[in-house]
Amino acid sequence: MSGKVIHAGTAIGCPHGGRAGAVPSASHDVLVDGLSAVSGTAVHTVTGCRHTVDGIPVPCTSIRWTPADGGVLLDGSPLLLESTSARCLTAGLVPQGPPVVGGSSYEGVACG
Incomplete structure (x- = not known):
């Protein structure tokens, strides 16, 4: 798998306009453009999601990652x-779509 590395400065959000900050790994030894890289164990809490179903708020509250096997390991x-x-x-773990990831990720580092 290849792509740009997610780090503490990467913009991440839900498809309904909510925002989630990338939480860096426990180790701050791996930096990308001076910011901590993020591993698959990172917790991403979504805030500001305005998603509703039939007028009832059903906001995204978290993001769960499913990294592919065989990639670069961090911690x-x-x-x-x-x-x-x-x-x-959602808070009840109902899937609501893929996150929107982009912006501010380091262009010069790629894995793959």
């Missing part, structure tokens, strides 16, 4: 790339 967990599969979830 024993796969390094997240913009191309890593993920889903935005």
